Amino acid sequence: MKNIxxxxxxxAGDAEHSKQFLVDxxxxTGMVTTYxxxxxxxxxxxxxxxxxxxYLAGGDGTVHSLAIELLKIKNPDERPPVLLQPLGTANNIATTLSIKEKEVFLPIDPNAEKRKFDCGKVSGIKGDGIFLEGVGMGIFPELIAEMKKQEVNPEEKLDRSLNVLLxxxxxxKAQKAKIELDGFTVKGxxxxxxxxxxxxxxxxxxxxPDANPGDGYLNLVMIPENKREExxxxxxxxxxxxNSYDLRKMIFSLRVQKLKIKWKGSKVHLDDALDEDYSGEKIKMKILPGALTFLK
Structure with a gap:
């Protein structure tokens, strides 16, 4: 690897980083950089x-933006691998990849191990149609909508989000959903x-907790109305x-490769983007296996 x-x-995050800081x-190293x-x-x-x-220095939103552009390269083998330096607030993608936040900054190792990363494709809601984290409805889109109204600095954002979420x-108010999977349907x-x-x-x-973004599957997670207390x-x-709460007390989960959902609510999210005018159209999703490559 020569051209980086x-x-x-x-x-991103507390913004304690600069162009020169990264280029240095x-x-x-013998590598030629473009910033x-x-x-x-x-x-x-x-x-x-x-x-x-x-070399990507940013948060989950920056990873999403880069992924959209990389997926325009039709041949997956021609998509350059990505070394992620997490600088955002939540850094959920980095956490899943076991990349520690604000670890010692290092340049790219030409011999670094490569890890394939699936993406999801969705239709029926507003947005660019690609997700790395998830698509969902119910409480989480409500949280995104509420946090958009508030001005919070990065240091306080996680704590404030949890209190607003509670x-x-x-x-x-729980909403009805019809979820069509291979061979059966879930309603509730x-x-x-x-x-x-x-x-x-x-x-x-x-x-x-069992999700693996390189296994060719998505994880359908459902929390029914009767699990509010949990x-x-x-x-x-x-x-x-x-972080010791037993999620099995409240979550029903299935591994899927494709599915369809009809939702009675009006808000849906795609990663951190919000569709506040979802009209009830059937939402279709499928996995794009091995769409991206990350470096360890």
């Missing part, structure tokens, strides 16, 4: 130069339905800084 593209979100990592800021229009044009690898859990009233590619969503909600207890445990 640095994709940087300079406003590659001094005396782009994801905040600048047209940054994606840099992919036309076909870098050997990408209030939503207590009052949210749910507080939350999430189709997850990774283990976490939002403020580090560990809703799919969901409250889980959120309270997170607020208290505990």
């Amino acid at each position: 593209l640095i994709v940087h979100n300079p406003t 990592f590659f001094k005396d 782009v800021s994801s905040d600048e229009a047209g940054w994606e044009q840099s992919l036309r130069n076909k870098p050997d690898a990408i 209030k939503i859990v207590k009052k949210y 009233s749910f507080l939350m339905v999430e189709v997850m590619n990774i283990r976490y969503i939002g403020p580090k909600l560990h809703l799919a 969901l409250e207890a889980y959120v309270k445990s997170l607020i208290a800084g505990k």
Whole structure:
């Protein structure tokens, strides 16, 4: 690997990083770097130069933006591998990949192990149609909508999100869903339905502990109306800084490769993007196995 593209979100997290700070990592490595800021229009044009690898410094949203551009390269073998340096607030993708937040910054290792990463494809809701984290309905889209109204600094955002989430859990009216899978259908009233590619969503909600974004499957996670008290207890445990809650008390989960959902509510999310005007159209999802490659 010689030609490295640095994709940087300079406003991610606490923003204690700069262009020069990142470029300096590659001094005396023999690698040639091109730097782009994801905040600048047209940054994606840099992919036309076909870098050997990408050094991505940013959060989950920056990973999503890069993935959209990489998936435009039709041949998966021509999509450059990505080394992720997590700088965001939640960093759910990095956590699933066991990449520690704000670890010692290092340049790309040409001999680093490669890890395939699935993506999901969705139709029936607003957005770019690709997800890395998950698509869902119920309580979590309500949380996204509420947090959009609040101005919170990155240091306080996770704690504030959990406290807002607890209030939503207590009052949210469960909605009916019809979920069509291979050979059978699930119907019921749910507080939350999430189709997850990774283990976490939002403020580090560990809703799919068995999810593996390289196994060719999505995880359908359902929390029915009668598990409200258990969901409250889980959120309270997170607020208290505990991670020992037994999720089996509230979650029903299935591994799927494709599915269809009809939802009675009006809000749906795709990763961290919100569709507040979902009209009830049937939502279709399927897995795109091995769509991306990450470097360890």
